[in-house]
Amino acid sequence: MKKATQAVHAGKRHSVNQGGVVTPIFTSTAISYMDDSEVRYPRYFNTINSQVTADKLACLEESEAAIVTSSGMGAISSVMLALLKPGDHVVVLEGLYGGSHALVLEEFQRLGIEWSFVAADPDSMRSAFQPNSRMVYVESPTNPLLRVLNLKEVASLAKSNRAISVIDGTFATPILQNPIALGFDIVLHSGTKYLGGHSDLCCGVVAGNEININKVRNTAITYGTSLNAQDCALLERSLQTLELRVMRQSENALVIAQAMEKHPLVRKVNYPGLAAHPQHEIARRQMRAFGGMLSFELDESIEVESYLRNLNLIGCAVSLGGVESTICQPVATSHMKMPEQERQRLGITPRLLRLSVGIEDPQDLLEDLLPG
Numbered sequence: 150m151k152k153a154t155q156a157v158h159a160g161k162r163h164s165v166n167q168g169g170v171v172t173p174i175f176t177s178t179a180i181s182y183m184d185d186s187e188v189r190y191p192r193y194f195n196t197i198n199s200q201v202t203a204d205k206l207a208c209l210e211e212s213e214a215a216i217v218t219s220s221g222m223g224a225i226s227s228v229m230l231a232l233l234k235p236g237d238h239v240v241v242l243e244g245l246y247g248g249s250h251a252l253v254l255e256e257f258q259r260l261g262i263e264w265s266f267v268a269a270d271p272d273s274m275r276s277a278f279q280p281n282s283r284m285v286y287v288e289s290p291t292n293p294l295l296r297v298l299n300l301k302e303v304a305s306l307a308k309s310n311r312a313i314s315v316i317d318g319t320f321a322t323p324i325l326q327n328p329i330a331l332g333f334d335i336v337l338h339s340g341t342k343y344l345g346g347h348s349d350l351c352c353g354v355v356a357g358n359e360i361n362i363n364k365v366r367n368t369a370i371t372y373g374t375s376l377n378a379q380d381c382a383l384l385e386r387s388l389q390t391l392e393l394r395v396m397r398q399s400e401n402a403l404v405i406a407q408a409m410e411k412h413p414l415v416r417k418v419n420y421p422g423l424a425a426h427p428q429h430e431i432a433r434r435q436m437r438a439f440g441g442m443l444s445f446e447l448d449e450s451i452e453v454e455s456y457l458r459n460l461n462l463i464g465c466a467v468s469l470g471g472v473e474s475t476i477c478q479p480v481a482t483s484h485m486k487m488p489e490q491e492r493q494r495l496g497i498t499p500r501l502l503r504l505s506v507g508i509e510d511p512q513d514l515l516e517d518l519l520p521g
């Protein structure tokens with residue numbers, strides 16, 4: 150099955166649907182165990198809405214198994230807690246999503262886990278491995294600069310150092326990129342973004358092989374990061390249009406990036422779909438399209454705050470991946486806590502804006518973004 154078909158049909162269990170085409174929402178927390186093969190309970194990730202949704206995601210990610218969690222951070226923390234122990238070392242990509250960055254800085258220290266931040270190039274990654282390196286943790290494309298890692302290369306680097314490779318694939322979604330097929334052990338997502346896709350649902354996903362997912366699930370059961378039945382059903386519903394949404398968002402983003410690239414009031418555009426993007430060739434090889442996220446730097450002649458306030462259609466918001474386009478200034482939002490010097494080194498300037506492109510008509514979006 151192709152992605153669009155998987156998005157609609159994968160995971161469905163017609164036997165529980167009472168003739169309907171939709172999975173019923175099963176809210177019972179007390180479940181008879183006498184004639185069942187296992188003890189079922191919502192927090193155990195084994196009730197019907199949780200399983201159907203996880204099965205759809207496992208199929209989309211081309212993985213053996215998956216679990217659906219109560220947030221993206223719930224997915225990330227469950228993976229870390231399940232697969233790391235005191236004394237282990239983690240090779241971590243620099244400039245991670247803020248919550249993940251905080252998890253490393255605040256929790257790893259407390260848990261006795263060591264780490265090295267590395268730049269998004271194979272050489273600095275290669276030289277960061279230590280004998281106790283147990284995990285490589287990356288994102289691609291990255292936030293907010295949309296750098297793209299060569300995933301095959303990162304996965305094999307991890308393998309040759311006997312470390313587990315983990316990627317946060319939130320920006321790409323399983324529609325555009327399947328890291329497990331490229332050798333990664335685990336791919337996780339903030340489902341709050343594209344997977345939910347309508348800015349009304351907070352959830353997360355972890356996908357991988359049975360052995361790893363069993364470990365992560367056991368830890369997630371202990372720490373209690375399951376997702377309730379209603380939200381599992383909402384996620385299952387949303388995933389059915391994931392391919393449609395993400396392909397349209399990618400088309401729109403390319404149109405906008407190309408128009409911005411030529412515009413005198415935009416100094417720089419970061420979008421993997423542009424031929425000028427430094428990893429455009431890698432992105433072309435490992436992604437089906439280039440996604441709905443882009444960032445750009447405004448010319449000095451434009452005042453950033455008044456530019457943002459003058460947008461009519463596009464709202465200033467920190468989340469992303471919804472059907473509606475949203476924009477934010479990373480230095481004032483997602484990267485506010487990052488020290489100024491670090492931001493400068495990475496290239497996250499006050500003139501940089503991050504745009505999450507929705508499914509609207511691209512001409513309407515362009516008129517808002519580049520008036521006149």
Ligand SMILES: *Cc1c(COP(=O)(O)O)cnc(C)c1O
Pocket residue numbers: 220221222223246248249288292317319320338339340341342351352353
């Ligand atoms: C939002 C986000 C997260 C955290 O997800 P929550 O659902 O907010 O917990 C993790 N990684 C990336 C890349 C994100 O954008």
